[in-house]
Amino acid sequence: xxxxxxxxxxxxxxxxxxxxxxxxxxxxxxxxxxxxxxxxxxxxxxxxxxxxxxxxxxxxxxxxxxxxxxxxxxxxxxxxxxxxxxxxxxxxxxxxxxxxxxxxxxxxxxxxxxxxxxxxxxxxx
DNA sequence: CTTTTGACGCGTA
DNA sequence: CTACGCGCCAAAA
Numbered sequence: 222x223x224x225x226x227x228x229x230x231x232x233x234x235x236x237x238x239x240x241x242x243x244x245x246x247x248x249x250x251x252x253x254x255x256x257x258x259x260x261x262x263x264x265x266x267x268x269x270x271x272x273x274x275x276x277x278x279x280x281x282x283x284x285x286x287x288x289x290x291x292x293x294x295x296x297x298x299x300x301x302x303x304x305x306x307x308x309x310x311x312x313x314x315x316x317x318x319x320x321x322x323x324x325x326x327x328x329x330x331x332x333x334x335x336x337x338x339x340x341x342x343x344x345x346x
Numbered sequence: 347c348t349t350t351t352g353a354c355g356c357g358t359a
Numbered sequence: 360c361t362a363c364g365c366g367c368c369a370a371a372a
Binding site for chain 2 (some may be wrong): 254258265270271272287289297302305
Binding site for chain 3 (some may be wrong): 265
């Protein structure tokens with residue numbers, strides 16, 4: 222049964238890990254690229270952005286709930302940032318001066334038990 | 347195998 | 360506030 226995590230040879234790859242984690246961000250909350258990266262082994266903030274940029278059309282993940290560390294929507298998001306802001310505002314997220322207050326809307330992340338069970342990093346070393 | 351391509355983060359000036 | 364540099368690295372071609 223090789224279901225243990227194998228560094229360097231993950232069955233799904235880093236991008237798939239990112240997608241699964243992003244899929245758990247609840248409506249009305251946001252996560253930052255760096256935050257997601259801190260939970261995915263071998264991943265950096267940039268990789269998260271690249272992963273989302275490479276998201277195949279048709280897969281249903283809340284990509285719009287991932288923003289940068291300053292609480293702003295990235296300018297190169299597909300289709301324009303206004304669309305992403307609209308999606309977030311539709312979930313009740315308030316923008317002040319074009320920013321989201323992470324202290325109010327930042328996601329705390331999944332339960333550590335879920336992280337451990339699915340091979341993510343529980344602590345950011 | 348090599349090269350290109352990027353939704354970032356953070357320190358510094 | 361702006362501007363710049365550099366670290367970081369998987370995936371696709």
